[in-house]
Amino acid sequence: MKKLLIIINIAFLLLGCSKEDTITQYNSDPKENFDALWNILDERYCYFSYKNIDWDKVYDDFSPRIDKVKDVFQLFDLMAEMIDVLQDGHVNLYAPFDISSCTNWFDSYPADYNAYFLSKHFDSELRSAGGFAYTTIENGKIGYICYSSFSNGFSAANLTYIDAFFHQLNNVEGIIIDVRNNGGGSLGYSEQLSACFFKEKTVTGYMRHKTDKCHDCFSEPTEIITDPADALIDWSDKKIVVLSNRRCYSATNDFIVRMKQAPNATVIGGITGGGGGMPLSQELPNGWMIRFSAVPMFDAEMQHTEFGVTPDIEVHIAPNAVDDTILLRAINAIIHPTN
Amino acid sequence: MKLKLLIITLIVSVNLFSAETICRSKNRFAINIGEMAITDHYLSNQEYKGLSLGLDINHTNYYNNTNNRISWQVYDHWRYGRLINPSYTAMIQYIGGNIGFASHYNWLPIKNLRLMAGSAIDIYGALKTQSRNVNNPYSGDIQLNLMASLGAQYQLSFNKWALTFDYLATSPIIGGMFVPEMGESYYEIYLNLPASLNNVTHFTSFHNRQGVNGSLSVNFVLPTVTLFVGMTHNHQWWQANQTNFYIKELSGQVGIALNLGIIKN
Numbered sequence: 001m002k003k004l005l006i007i008i009n010i011a012f013l014l015l016g017c018s019k020e021d022t023i024t025q026y027n028s029d030p031k032e033n034f035d036a037l038w039n040i041l042d043e044r045y046c047y048f049s050y051k052n053i054d055w056d057k058v059y060d061d062f063s064p065r066i067d068k069v070k071d072v073f074q075l076f077d078l079m080a081e082m083i084d085v086l087q088d089g090h091v092n093l094y095a096p097f098d099i100s101s102c103t104n105w106f107d108s109y110p111a112d113y114n115a116y117f118l119s120k121h122f123d124s125e126l127r128s129a130g131g132f133a134y135t136t137i138e139n140g141k142i143g144y145i146c147y148s149s150f151s152n153g154f155s156a157a158n159l160t161y162i163d164a165f166f167h168q169l170n171n172v173e174g175i176i177i178d179v180r181n182n183g184g185g186s187l188g189y190s191e192q193l194s195a196c197f198f199k200e201k202t203v204t205g206y207m208r209h210k211t212d213k214c215h216d217c218f219s220e221p222t223e224i225i226t227d228p229a230d231a232l233i234d235w236s237d238k239k240i241v242v243l244s245n246r247r248c249y250s251a252t253n254d255f256i257v258r259m260k261q262a263p264n265a266t267v268i269g270g271i272t273g274g275g276g277g278m279p280l281s282q283e284l285p286n287g288w289m290i291r292f293s294a295v296p297m298f299d300a301e302m303q304h305t306e307f308g309v310t311p312d313i314e315v316h317i318a319p320n321a322v323d324d325t326i327l328l329r330a331i332n333a334i335i336h337p338t339n
Numbered sequence: 340m341k342l343k344l345l346i347i348t349l350i351v352s353v354n355l356f357s358a359e360t361i362c363r364s365k366n367r368f369a370i371n372i373g374e375m376a377i378t379d380h381y382l383s384n385q386e387y388k389g390l391s392l393g394l395d396i397n398h399t400n401y402y403n404n405t406n407n408r409i410s411w412q413v414y415d416h417w418r419y420g421r422l423i424n425p426s427y428t429a430m431i432q433y434i435g436g437n438i439g440f441a442s443h444y445n446w447l448p449i450k451n452l453r454l455m456a457g458s459a460i461d462i463y464g465a466l467k468t469q470s471r472n473v474n475n476p477y478s479g480d481i482q483l484n485l486m487a488s489l490g491a492q493y494q495l496s497f498n499k500w501a502l503t504f505d506y507l508a509t510s511p512i513i514g515g516m517f518v519p520e521m522g523e524s525y526y527e528i529y530l531n532l533p534a535s536l537n538n539v540t541h542f543t544s545f546h547n548r549q550g551v552n553g554s555l556s557v558n559f560v561l562p563t564v565t566l567f568v569g570m571t572h573n574h575q576w577w578q579a580n581q582t583n584f585y586i587k588e589l590s591g592q593v594g595i596a597l598n599l600g601i602i603k604n
Contacts, residue, residue, distance in 0.1 A: 211580070
C-alpha cells in the first residue's frame, strides 16, 4: 500500500512538472527579448493582412542588427523602430526608461483646431462638469461642450446641469460636441455618451477577435449596439454637431463611428485618426510591456476604422487661418441647416 | 456547581480518549501562509511568484450514525496571492477559492490506519488583476470539476491524548471551465452574451486539465479540541484556446478542529 501511495504521488508531481516548459522566466538577453516581441505581435497583432505587412520580412530586416546592440537603450530603440513599421498609434513599447510611440498617423495632417478663435467665440468662461467643459456661443443660441479625453468620467448629474444651463437658462437651438484633439480613453464612456443621442437600439459597428495564432484567424463579427437604455440623459431629439479632427483617436474614433448613426447628429471636421483596434498588453521576458492592437473594430457598414473615419461634412482649417472654419460650419449647420 | 460540571466533563473526555478512538465529526479551520506561483497567458507570458495567504474550512462526518464506512465532507478553501513578475516590474493580485462536496469510503486495513477513497464535486473560481495591462487587466477562472479524492489517517493513541497524521489529496477527472479565446476581451464576451458562452466554455478531462491538491497535517487530539499543523500543496494546470494557466502553491498551515462527536474504533 505504501508503494502504491508513493507511486501515485510521484505520478502527480511529474504530471505537473512536465508543464514547466510553458513558462517564460526572466531573461535580459537582447535576442531572446527581440524574438519574444516579434512572436507576441506575430501571434496577436490583428492588422497584418489589412495593412499588407510582411512580418517575416520585418524580422529578417531587423534581427541581424541585434548583434550590434550594446545596451538596453539601443535594444529599446531597435525594437521601437521595428514596431514602428506597423504604423499604429496603439502599438507602444513600455520600458522603465522610455515609451515608444508612432506619431505619423497625425503628423502629416492639418491641426484643424484653433484654440484662440474658440475662446474668443464663447459667450462666457467655460464651466466644468465631470470631464466636460461647456458654455454657450452665438448669444445663447448654441450649446458648446468640449470633451478633451474619454479617460475623464461624467455622471448623470453633470449632464443634467449642462442640460439645465442650455435649455432653461438659455434656449439653445442645438449642441456642438467638440471632441477634436481627444486622443481616446474608455470605450465605456464612448458608449454611454453616444447613447444619449439615440432613440432606439442601433447596430453602430462590429468587432472581431483573434481565435488562433495565424494572421487571418478571426472570430465571426460581434455586433456593437448603441442602446438608449444606457443613456444618462435623452438628447435624441436635439440638433447635434460633433467636431472632429485627425487627433480623434481610439475611443474618440469609436464615438464618431457611433455618432454617424445617430438620427439628429452631423459630424463636421477632418478625418479622424483611427485606432480601430482595441489594444491589449503582454510583457517581454525582461519585464518591458508591449501594447498592441488585438481586436479589430468596424463601422456599421463593416468597414475597418483603423485608418480613420470620414466625417459627414469634411472641413479643414487652412494653415495660418484666423478663423476656426470647422466651428463656423457647425454653427451654420445648426442655425441655418438648409445652407 | 460549575466546578463539578467541569470536572465531570474532563473525566468523561479523558475516558473517551483512553480507548482507541477516531474522530466522528470534525470541523477544521486552518490558516495558511506560503508561496504561490501562477502563469496566466491571458495576462502575461511570465510566471508570477509571491506570498499567499489562505483560509481552509472543512466539515466532515459519516452519513450514518451506526456506520463509519462512508463519510461526507464539505469544504471551502480561500486564497489570496500577491505575486510579482521575474523582472519586478508588474504585480498580479490573486483571489480565489474552491468550494466542494466530497464522499469517501473508509476502511481500516490495519490497526490505527484509516484509508479513504472517493470523489468530490468541486467549484473553483478566481479573479486575477494585473497592475499595468491595458484592456486585459483582469482574468477570471470558473471551473466545475469532478475530482478523485484519496486520503489516509494514521493514529497514535496515548493515555490522555492522541496523535494523528492526515493526508488528503484531490485531482480533477472531468468537468467544465471558462477560458476566453486567445484574443478575446472580456468587453466583447459581455457584449455578445449569451452567444459568446459557446466559445469560452470547455469540457475538461486529462487532456486539458491536470493537477493535484493535497494537505498533510499532524493533529494533536486533546480531550476537547484538536490542534494541528501541516502543509498544503496545490499544483494545477489547464489550457484551452491556445492559452495556458498554471497554479503552484506550497504553504504551511495551523488550525483547530472541533470534534462534535467521537466514536470508538
